Amino acid sequence: MFLILREKKLSQKTNSSLQLLDIKLLYRALHLWFEQNRSDHFFRRNRNPYRVWVAEVALQQTRMSAALPKLQKFLEIFPNLSTLAGSTEDEVMRAWAGLGYYARARNLRKGAKFIMERYHATMPMTMPELLGIPSIGDYTAAAIASICYGLKVPVVDGNVIRIAARLLRKELPQNDKRLFNEAEKFMQQLVAGEKPGETNEAVMELGQKVCTVRNPLCEKCPFLKYCRTGQNGDHARFPLPKIKPEKVRVSWSILLLELNNQFGVHRYESFKFLKGHLGPPSLLQLANTAESKYSLLPSIFDSLLSQANRLAIKVSHTITNHAITVQVYHLTLKSLPTGLELDFFNLPELSERTPSSLLQKVYRSYENYRDGFRN
DNA sequence: AACGCGGGGGC
DNA sequence: GCCCCAGCGTT
Structure with a gap:
């Protein structure tokens, strides 16, 4: 009888999402890893909502190495909201040159002007208000809210999705909405802890440094013990390839x-x-x-x-x-x-x-x- | 919900 | 060459 119950519990555990105990262990392992491995990026030293916002936008769809020098230059030219809001579009575009996705720069400037007028030069502190600002969508709003204001809101980006797919062994394509939802659910549990901002950053940095797209360094992963693909060594299959229309x-x-x-x-x-x-x-x-x-x-x-x-x-x-x-x-x-x-x-x-x-x-x-x- | 944006790096 | 990436605004 005992055995049967135990077996049932185990099979449930492998099929459904993680249990509370696991989340706590994952949380601790993650933060331990982050304490020892977090990068000392310049934009993390002097943090205010404006700088976090610009940095998050610059890093959208752009590699850290490519974005960093230009981000530094951009923040020197436009060190705060009022300088950015008072600039011309040409100046902003020049400062953004080489980063690509130029609509990001135009919208950043639009957003700065919007905040100056609507919120008297102070970044708002709630998700709905942040989401109303040009250039701020779900990802950026969650990043600012958790990092700057300690709100317990999860970020979901490509890294988070990849980690969730491997850790939870989700047999779903990378661009499947259901996988996104699973990743969000997972992160929601994780950011419920003490330091939501650092939790969000830690998971993304883990995806960037350890749970990489190709050749992940599973032996360095704080999640390895709990990972349903890293244990078998078949993590490379996850997430399943994007389903996309034929060329x-x-x-x-x-x-x-x-x-x-x-x-x-x-x-x-x-x-x-x-x-x-x-x-x-x-x-x-x-x-x-x-x-x-x-x-x-x-x-x-x-x-x-x-x-x-x-x-x-x-x-x-x-x-x-x-x-x-x-x-x-x-x-x-x-x-x-x-x-x-x-x-x-x-x-x-x-x-x-x-x-x-x-x-x-x-x-x-x-x-x-x-x-x-x-x- | 689908689509366009851009440059860099891995292979 | 082709594929992928710390997403967002528009339609």
């Missing part, structure tokens, strides 16, 4: 219509990509379906294309699961054909109005091509 090859024909040294563009209203963006008349052909999509009236586009020159320009770009190769065509107009509603800009103006990196590539390589011809 589709796309051919994109772009028609540069030149009139008085300016180029015609229109807004992509119901085009497949770059909806709402300003771009040249375009035709898409998807490899798998053999369907064609035009950015403007097909009859007009086809007749113009037949008069245009195909340029020897090679532009490749990926948008999500689409591998795009761009063909660039050029046609000099003498006058604007009737029925063609385009706005005309010179190349610098066009570049200015184009956030899309695909179109930026096209304009840049067209300039190179043209300049090459002159030389």
Whole structure:
């Protein structure tokens, strides 16, 4: 009887989430590890909500090594909320140069102005208020709230998800919402302890240094005793690979219509990509379906294309699961054909109005091509 | 809920 | 070359 009960308990334990006792042991092991292994990053020395915010945003989707020098520079130029709020967008973009994801910098500045006006230059201290600030989403709000204010809110990032999947042996793909929920539940238990901010940081740093994507250092892991994959040595299978749609090859024909040294563009209203963006008349052909999509009236586009020159320009770009190769065509107009509603800009103006990196590539390589011809 | 953004590093 | 990453805003 005793044996049967015991067996039942064991099997429950391996199938369901961790028990309270385990959480306490994990908590202690984690913090012991963190005390001995935490990195002495410069941005951790002088901590205020502003610096934590900027650091967390800079580190989104960006490796520590790449972000650190630029983060340091950024914080020297904009040491506090008011300097950032009082800056121009150009200044912020220059300070952010090389970090990528430039919307992060624009939104950071927007957020600083928002806090100055709405909260009189003081960072709010509750999750809902933090979440209302531009550039602050679930992750960043939880990081600020736990690190700066000691709120017991869990962060869930790629590291947390990976650790949860391996520790709890969740047979779920990396981008499965259910795995995210499991990771959040796990972290909720863990941040219920004394030092939620350090707990959040510790788990992420563990993921960065020990429970790495490839070749994790399980022998150094404070969780090894409790880990349902590290024990078997089959952690490499977890989390299961992302489920993602098949890559589709796309051919994109772009028609540069030149009139008085300016180029015609229109807004992509119901085009497949770059909806709402300003771009040249375009035709898409998807490899798998053999369907064609035009950015403007097909009859007009086809007749113009037949008069245009195909340029020897090679532009490749990926948008999500689409591998795009761009063909660039050029046609000099003498006058604007009737029925063609385009706005005309010179190349610098066009570049200015184009956030899309695909179109930026096209304009840049067209300039190179043209300049090459002159030389 | 899906999609676009960007640069760096591992392989 | 391709894949992955300390997410967020927009649609």
